[in-house]
Amino acid sequence: xPGKSHPLHALWIFLCxxxxxxxxxxxxxATSILGTVIPQKLPxxxxxxxxxxxxxxxxxxxxxxxxxSVWFTALLGLFVLNLAACSxxxxxxxxxxVSRPPLVADEALLRSLTNKTLLQAPxxxxxxxxxxxxxxxxxxxxPRQAIETEDGxxxxxxxxxxxxxxxxxxxxxxxxxxxxxxxxxWYGFDSFVAVVEGDTVTRLPASDGQPAIxxxxxxxxxxxxxxxxxxxxxxxxxxxxxxxxxxxQEVPGYVQVPVVVNRPLQYLGLTxxxxxxxxxxxxxxxxxxxxxxxxxxxxxxxxxxxLSLPDGGALQVIDYTPAFRDLGGAAxxxxxxxxxxxxxxxxxxxxxxxxxxxxxxxxxxxxxLDERYYTGLQVKKxxxxxxxxxxxxxxxxxxxxxxxxxxxxxxxxxRSTAAGCEIQLAGSSHRNRQAFARQFERLQKQLAEELGSGxxxxxxxxx
Amino acid sequence: xxxxxxxxFATAIYFAAMVLLALVLLLRNRRLGTLAIATVWGGFVVHSxxxxxxxxxxxxxxGSIGHAPLSNLYESVVFFAWSIVLIYLLIDLRLRQRSVGIxxxxxxxxxxxxxxxxxxxxxxxxxxxxxxxxxxxHVVTCFLGYAAFAVGCAVSIMYLVKSALGPSKKExxxxxxxxxxxxxxxxxxxxxxxFPFLTLGIVTGAAWAxxxxxxxxxxxxxxxxxxxxxxxxxxxxxxxxxxxxxxRRAAWLSIVGFAATLFCYLGVNLLLSGxxxxxxx
Numbered sequence: 035x036p037g038k039s040h041p042l043h044a045l046w047i048f049l050c051x052x053x054x055x056x057x058x059x060x061x062x063x064a065t066s067i068l069g070t071v072i073p074q075k076l077p078x079x080x081x082x083x084x085x086x087x088x089x090x091x092x093x094x095x096x097x098x099x100x101x102x103s104v105w106f107t108a109l110l111g112l113f114v115l116n117l118a119a120c121s122x123x124x125x126x127x128x129x130x131x132v133s134r135p136p137l138v139a140d141e142a143l144l145r146s147l148t149n150k151t152l153l154q155a156p157x158x159x160x161x162x163x164x165x166x167x168x169x170x171x172x173x174x175x176x177p178r179q180a181i182e183t184e185d186g187x188x189x190x191x192x193x194x195x196x197x198x199x200x201x202x203x204x205x206x207x208x209x210x211x212x213x214x215x216x217x218x219x220w221y222g223f224d225s226f227v228a229v230v231e232g233d234t235v236t237r238l239p240a241s242d243g244q245p246a247i248x249x250x251x252x253x254x255x256x257x258x259x260x261x262x263x264x265x266x267x268x269x270x271x272x273x274x275x276x277x278x279x280x281x282x283q284e285v286p287g288y289v290q291v292p293v294v295v296n297r298p299l300q301y302l303g304l305t306x307x308x309x310x311x312x313x314x315x316x317x318x319x320x321x322x323x324x325x326x327x328x329x330x331x332x333x334x335x336x337x338x339x340x341l342s343l344p345d346g347g348a349l350q351v352i353d354y355t356p357a358f359r360d361l362g363g364a365a366x367x368x369x370x371x372x373x374x375x376x377x378x379x380x381x382x383x384x385x386x387x388x389x390x391x392x393x394x395x396x397x398x399x400x401x402x403l404d405e406r407y408y409t410g411l412q413v414k415k416x417x418x419x420x421x422x423x424x425x426x427x428x429x430x431x432x433x434x435x436x437x438x439x440x441x442x443x444x445x446x447x448x449r450s451t452a453a454g455c456e457i458q459l460a461g462s463s464h465r466n467r468q469a470f471a472r473q474f475e476r477l478q479k480q481l482a483e484e485l486g487s488g489x490x491x492x493x494x495x496x497x
Numbered sequence: 498x499x500x501x502x503x504x505x506f507a508t509a510i511y512f513a514a515m516v517l518l519a520l521v522l523l524l525r526n527r528r529l530g531t532l533a534i535a536t537v538w539g540g541f542v543v544h545s546x547x548x549x550x551x552x553x554x555x556x557x558x559x560g561s562i563g564h565a566p567l568s569n570l571y572e573s574v575v576f577f578a579w580s581i582v583l584i585y586l587l588i589d590l591r592l593r594q595r596s597v598g599i600x601x602x603x604x605x606x607x608x609x610x611x612x613x614x615x616x617x618x619x620x621x622x623x624x625x626x627x628x629x630x631x632x633x634x635h636v637v638t639c640f641l642g643y644a645a646f647a648v649g650c651a652v653s654i655m656y657l658v659k660s661a662l663g664p665s666k667k668e669x670x671x672x673x674x675x676x677x678x679x680x681x682x683x684x685x686x687x688x689x690x691x692f693p694f695l696t697l698g699i700v701t702g703a704a705w706a707x708x709x710x711x712x713x714x715x716x717x718x719x720x721x722x723x724x725x726x727x728x729x730x731x732x733x734x735x736x737x738x739x740x741x742x743x744x745r746r747a748a749w750l751s752i753v754g755f756a757a758t759l760f761c762y763l764g765v766n767l768l769l770s771g772x773x774x775x776x777x778x
Contacts, residue, residue, distance in 0.1 A: 052735055052738055052739045053739060055732075055735045056732045056735050056736045056739070056742075059728045059729070059731050059732035059735065060728070060729070060732050062728045063725045063728035063729050063732070063757070066721050066724060066725050066728070067725060069716060069721060070718040070721045070722060070765070070769055071769070074716065101716045101721075215714070224711070224712070263562060263622045264559060265559075266622075268621075268622055268624070269624065269625060270622065270625070271625055271628075272625055294625065295625040295626055295628065295709055296625070296626070296628055296629040296631075296705075296708050296709050297708070298708065298711070305711065307709075307710070307711040309711070412710075412711045414711045414712065416712075419707065419713065422703075422713060423704070426700040426703065426704070429696055429700065430693065430696055430697050430700055433692060433693040433696045434693045437689040437690075437692060437693055437734075438689075438693065468592075468682075
C-alpha cells in the first residue's frame with residue numbers, strides 16, 4: 035500500500051469512502067431520469083423536430099443514447115471502483131474476525147457489549163463447565179472447545195457467521211452482472227429474421243451496422259398461426275413451428291418445435307424469439323355461392339381479384355377479419371350483380387343472419403382461406419447471460435443475507451466462588467439488536483433455571 | 498357475492514379501522530387499540546377472500562382466460578393495498594408497534610379507494626406476453642417491496658410530524674406513539690424488508706424479459722425507474738452506515754424513495770411510453 039503522504043493513498047481513501055458511495059448512487063438515480071424522459075436512440079431528424087436548437091446540447095451530452103454515453107459509463111465506472119475498493123478494504127478485517135473470533139471475553143470486549151449478565155450457581159465450577167456446553171448447544175449453538183484461563187473456564191459459541199459476508203456477496207454479484215453485460219456487448223449480437231411458412235433460412239440479414247451472419251445451420255418455419263380468445267379479436271397466442279436442419283437433415287429434438295411468446299427456441303448458443311408476423315402474400319379465399327336460381331357454385335381468389343359467377347355477376351373480396359361477432363372469420367365482399375348493381379356483403383364461416391344480406395341475390399359462405407404467413411423472429415446471442423444470472427442469484431441471496439440474517443455470538447466465563455461458581459455471560463449480534471436482547475434475556479433465564487441459581491443479578495449498564 | 502362487493506366491504510372495514518386507530522390516539526385507550534387491530538385483521542381477511550374470489554371468478558368466465566389477479570392496474574393496486582396491510586400486521590406481530598397504523602392504514606385505504614374510483618375492474622384475458630409463470634413471481638415480489646417502502650414512508654412522515662411538534666409536554670402521551678428513535682429504527686427495518694424484495698422483483702423482471710423480449714435489460718423506462726428506486730434505497734442503506742444520516746435526513750430520503758417508487762409504479766405507465774404498458778388499463 036502506498037505511503038500516507040502519497041497522492042495514490044489519498045485516491046485510495048477517496049475510493050474507499052462511504053460518502054462517495056451515497057453520492058454516486060444518488061447521482062446515478064438522478065441522471066437516469068433523463069433517459070426516461072428523453073426518448074432514446076431516435077434518428078437525428080426526429081430530435082431536431084422535437085428539440086430544435088437544443089439538439090446540439092443533447093448531442094454534446096450524448097443524451098440520445100445516454101445509458102451508453104461516456105459520462106454515464108464513467109459514473110458507473112466510479113460506482114464499480116468504489117464498490118470494489120470498499121469491499122477490498124473491509125473484507126480482510128471481517129474475514130479475520132470471523133475466522134479467528136475472540137474466544138475469551140476480556141475486559142475491553144466486555145465493556146463494548148450491551149448484553150451481559152453475571153449468574154450465580156450453587157454447583158462447582160468444574161460441574162458447570164461440564165454441563166454448560168450441552169446446555170448452550172441445545173438453546174443456542176454448539177460451543178467451541180473450552181479454554182482454561184487464569185480468570186476461569188471460557189466458552190465461545192456463534193451462529194450464522196456467514197451472515198457477515200452478505201454485503202460482500204451482494205457487491206460481488208453487482209460486479210458479476212456488469213461483467214456479464216460486458217461479455218454480452220463484446221461477444222453477443224441481436225438480429226432479426228423473417229421466415230415465410232415453408233421456407234428455410236441459413237443466414238441472418240445485415241442490420242444497422244451489423245454484417246449478415248451465417249447461421250451454420252438451416253431454420254425452417256413449418257407453420258405460423260395466431261389464435262384468438264373465443265368471441266373476440268384479442269390475440270391469445272402467436273405460434274411458430276420451427277425445425278432445425280443440419281446439412282439439409284432434420285435435427286432430432288428440433289423438429290417442429292412450437293415457439294410462442296414466452297417460450298423461445300435455443301440452438302447452438304442462439305435464441306430465437308417469437309417477435310412479429312405478417313402475411314407473406316395475399317390470402318386465398320374459398321367461397322361457396324348460392325345463386326338466385328338455387329344452384330350452388332364455388333369460387334376462389336385473392337383480394338382484389340374479380341371472381342365471376344355463372345349468372346354473369348361477380349365477387350371481389352375487399353377485407354377480412356378473423357373474428358366477426360359470433361360468426362367466426364368473415365370476409366367483406368363486393369358483389370356485382372348481373373344487372374349491374376354493386377353492393378357490400380359479408381361472407382362468414384357460419385350462416386349469416388338474413389337481415390344482413392341486404393338486397394343481394396346471393397347467399398355467401400366462407401369455406402376457408404389459405405394464408406401464407408411469415409414469422410418474425412428475434413435472434414439473440416448473448417454468452418454473458420449465464421454470468422448475469424449467477425450475479426442475480428448472488429444478488430438476491432446476498433441482499434437477503436445482508437438484511438435478514440444476523441451473526442450472533444456468545445461468551446461465557448466460569449469462575450469458582452465461595453458459594454459455588456459464577457458465570458459471566460455476554461452476547462452480541464451484528465444486526466437486529468433489539469430482537470437479540472430479548473433472545474439473550476430468555477437464554478439467561480433458561481441457563482439460570484438449569485443451573486439452579488437464584489434470580490440473575492442485573493448488570494449495571496443493561497440499558 | 499362478487500369479489501367487487503367484497504373489495505368494497507374491505508375498504509369500508511379499513512376506514513373503520515382508521516377511525517378506531519385515530520380514537521386510540523385521541524382517547525389513549527389501550528383496549529380500543531386491540532379492537533382497532535382486530536378490525537384491521539378483519540379487513541385483511543375480507544380483502545384476501547376478495548382476491549381469492551376474483552381469481553376463482555376469472556376461471557368461471559368463458560374462453561379459459563383464468564389467471565392470477567395480478568394483470569392490470571386495478572388488480573395491482575388492490576394487491577398493493579393488501580401487501581401494505583400485510584407488512585403492517587407483520588410489524589405489529591413482530592415489533593409491537595401498532596400505533597404506526599394511523600399513518601400506514603390510510604395508504605392502504607387510499608389505494609383501495611383509488612382502485613374502485615378509477616380502476617377498470619373487468620376481468621380480461623391475458624395478452625401473449627403476460628402468459629407466463631414469471632407474472633406471479635414478478636408482481637408479487639415487486640409489490641411486497643413497494644408495500645414495505647410505503648410503510649417506511651408512512652413511518653417517516655410520522656417521524657417528521659413528531660419531530661416538528663417537538664418533545665411532548667406530558668410524558669404520558671409518549672406511551673402510545675413510538676419514540677423518535679423507534680420510528681427511525683422502524684423506517685430502517687421497513688426498507689431492509691423492502692430492498693431484497695425489490696431486488697428480487699427486478700431480477701425476476703429481467704429473467705422474464707429475457708424469455709419474452711430476448712433481452713434481460715433494455716433501459717426501458719419501467720426498468721430504468723425500478724433501478725432508480727433501487728439506487729435511492731441502496732443510498733439510504735449505505736447512508737445509515739455513515740454518521741449523521743439518521744433521523745430527519747433518513748426520513749426525507751425514505752419519502753423521496755417512495756415518491757420514486759410511486760412514479761415507477763404509476764407515473765411510468767401513465768406518463769411515459771415503453772414496453773411495459775400492461776398496468777395502464
